[in-house]
Amino acid sequence: xxxxxxxxxxxxxxxxxxxxxxxxxxxxxxxxxxxxxxxxxxxxxxxxxxxxxxxxxxxxxxxxxxxxxxxxxxxxxxxxxxxxxxxxxxxxxxxxxxxxxxxxxxxxxxxxxxxxxxxxxxxxxxxxxxxxxxxxxxxxxxxxxxxxxxx
Amino acid sequence: xxxxxxxxxxxxxxxxxxxxxxxxxxxxxxxxxxxxxxxxxxxxxxxxxxxxxxxxxxxxxxxxxxxxxxxxxxxxxxxxxxxxxxxxxxxxxxxxxxxxxxxxxxxxxxxxxxxxxxxxxxxxxxxxxxxxxxxxxxxxxxxxxxxxxxxxxxxxxxxxxxxxxxxxxxxxxxxxxxxxxxxxxxxxxxxxxxxxxxxxxxxxxxxxxxxxxxxxxxxxxxxxxxxxxxxxxxxxxxxxxxxxxxxxxxxxxxxxxxxxxxxxxxxxxxxxxxxxxxxxxxxxxxxxxxxxxxxxxxxxxxxxxxxxxxxxxxxxxxxxxxxxxxxxxxxxxxxxxxxxxxxxxxxxxxxxxxxxxxxxxxxxxxxxxxxxxxxxxxxxxxxxxxxxxxxxxxxxxxxxxxxxxxxxxxxxxxxxxxxxxxxxxxxx
Numbered sequence: 001x002x003x004x005x006x007x008x009x010x011x012x013x014x015x016x017x018x019x020x021x022x023x024x025x026x027x028x029x030x031x032x033x034x035x036x037x038x039x040x041x042x043x044x045x046x047x048x049x050x051x052x053x054x055x056x057x058x059x060x061x062x063x064x065x066x067x068x069x070x071x072x073x074x075x076x077x078x079x080x081x082x083x084x085x086x087x088x089x090x091x092x093x094x095x096x097x098x099x100x101x102x103x104x105x106x107x108x109x110x111x112x113x114x115x116x117x118x119x120x121x122x123x124x125x126x127x128x129x130x131x132x133x134x135x136x137x138x139x140x141x142x143x144x145x146x147x148x149x150x151x
Numbered sequence: 152x153x154x155x156x157x158x159x160x161x162x163x164x165x166x167x168x169x170x171x172x173x174x175x176x177x178x179x180x181x182x183x184x185x186x187x188x189x190x191x192x193x194x195x196x197x198x199x200x201x202x203x204x205x206x207x208x209x210x211x212x213x214x215x216x217x218x219x220x221x222x223x224x225x226x227x228x229x230x231x232x233x234x235x236x237x238x239x240x241x242x243x244x245x246x247x248x249x250x251x252x253x254x255x256x257x258x259x260x261x262x263x264x265x266x267x268x269x270x271x272x273x274x275x276x277x278x279x280x281x282x283x284x285x286x287x288x289x290x291x292x293x294x295x296x297x298x299x300x301x302x303x304x305x306x307x308x309x310x311x312x313x314x315x316x317x318x319x320x321x322x323x324x325x326x327x328x329x330x331x332x333x334x335x336x337x338x339x340x341x342x343x344x345x346x347x348x349x350x351x352x353x354x355x356x357x358x359x360x361x362x363x364x365x366x367x368x369x370x371x372x373x374x375x376x377x378x379x380x381x382x383x384x385x386x387x388x389x390x391x392x393x394x395x396x397x398x399x400x401x402x403x404x405x406x407x408x409x410x411x412x413x414x415x416x417x418x419x420x421x422x423x424x425x426x427x428x429x430x431x432x433x434x435x436x437x438x439x440x441x442x443x444x445x446x447x448x449x450x451x452x453x454x455x456x457x458x459x460x461x462x463x464x465x466x467x468x469x470x471x472x473x474x475x476x477x478x479x480x481x482x483x484x485x486x487x488x489x490x491x492x493x494x495x496x497x498x499x500x501x502x503x504x505x506x507x508x509x510x511x512x513x514x515x516x517x518x519x520x521x522x523x524x525x526x527x528x529x530x531x532x533x534x535x536x537x538x539x540x541x542x543x544x545x546x547x548x549x550x551x552x553x554x555x556x557x558x559x560x561x562x563x564x565x566x567x568x569x570x571x572x573x574x575x576x577x578x579x
Contacts, residue, residue, distance in 0.1 A: 073364035
């Protein structure tokens with residue numbers, strides 16, 4: 001079984017929208033992972049809730065300089081930072097370091113990737129770096145379930 | 152000056168090493184280790200002489216204290232202290248600055264400055280964010296506090312460790328001769344600070360209230376570890392206070408404390424060892440080796456002779472010259488190689504100036520100059536660079552000149568105070 005057997009093909013993408021618009025899209029279409037594509041249709045990043053949360057945090061937290069904030073009051077600054085985030089372009093906020101696999105990548109490798117890295121999705125791209133599909137852990141699990149029942 | 156190839160080679164290697172260090176392109180330890188081993192290859196010193204030149208008391212003290220701090224910091228006690236001090240100030244920005252600075256100064260006196268700022272600066276930025284203030288004044292004052300505080304004790308700053316080790320000075324010697332003027336310098340630094348930043352440090356009651364909402368108890372992650380850490384820290388501090396009477400060197404105290412702490416906390420030794428800044432350790436090893444080369448070839452002796460000739464062997468002139476020279480040098484370049492060279496040089500000057508007992512003012516001058524000089528520019532001390540780095544990564548860069556125009560005059564002020572102190576206490 002390969003990536004092309006598991007991936008979702010009708011993928012909603014964003015290109016130059018604001019984060020606020022992307023969030024509206026996520027809510028409307030009930031999706032959580034938004035690949036970001038450029039004018040040529042190539043995948044340049046992924047926007048996810050986790051990345052949005054981290055983008056609103058101050059750098060000294062996200063870069064690990066302050067590991068523990070359990071003593072801090074609920075940061076009102078965080079809320080304001082988040083509000084400011086919604087008007088920014090998705091390209092500024094997206095995760096530029098994302099995992100890309102080819103449509104031929106075996107299932108076990110995809111499962112291993114999800115186990116080793118704390119990521120929510122894997123982008124499936126063809127040789128021209130064009131978006132072919134998107135895979136989340138849930139997609140792999142359900143597909144494997146089907147396969148297990150059939151066999 | 153009687154020039155020989157040996158002297159030229161050793162001096163060249165020293166100068167090149169210094170220059171490469173300043174360029175900051177390569178790892179510090181690699182640079183000094185290459186320099187030192189090169190001296191052996193070139194036949195300037197042999198390996199035995201090189202190793203003899205390495206002050207293992209300094210290195211043992213550094214490693215011991217690094218270990219203790221590495222384990223203690225897991226308790227969250229540093230963050231606790233920072234938050235507690237902000238709450239004691241009731242969130243009033245000026246007093247938050249003063250109390251954070253005080254905590255930093257005291258910690259810097261007992262522990263190394265770099266770790267102190269690494270642990271307290273991120274919390275400071277968080278506190279400043281909650282106050283909706285630019286963290287700049289808080290961070291700048293913390294830089295000053297760490298250097299000023301570190302001047303007060305034998306273990307507070309590497310120059311003091313090196314001087315104390317080479318001359319046989321105790322913890323109390325430093326406290327009673329150098330430490331006494333430190334509180335005055337600390338307070339004196341606050342005055343221009345108040346004048347410059349006082350107006351900006353005003354916030355609404357709402358912001359102050361948020362500071363009071365911090366829950367410092369949550370910062371403590373591991374109470375048993377905290378008790379053990381405080382126990383060992385207390386033991387080690389007592390050990391330092393009495394190490395003269397106990398006839399124990401500082402490294403023994405520190406290494407004993409470190410081993411004890413690892414034992415009673417069951418900490419993973421390998422993991423702890425990985426956290427030690429070996430770069431700093433080997434930087435010192437290589438540096439001591441290079442200075443050994445300078446000593447063996449007679450470079451140091453020549454420098455000492457030159458200094459005696461220039462000052463006429465007069466104690467007042469020499470002390471003040473060393474104070475001011477060390478301060479300015481410390482502000483511009485890394486003070487550790489500078490101090491490493493000055494120590495044998497001053498020792499060589501002793502006979503011409505009345506013997507070892509008589510030259511004590513020179514040592515205090517070197518200590519004050521080398522430690523306080525670090526406040527002169529953002530590159531003046533390692534702690535400064537660390538704070539600037541954290542600040543930059545938090546989106547608030549500390550620019551060289553902006554810092555310099557405030558810091559250099561303030562550093563000069565502290566040296567003026569030191570001048571008056573040295574004169575009145577030792578040179579009249």
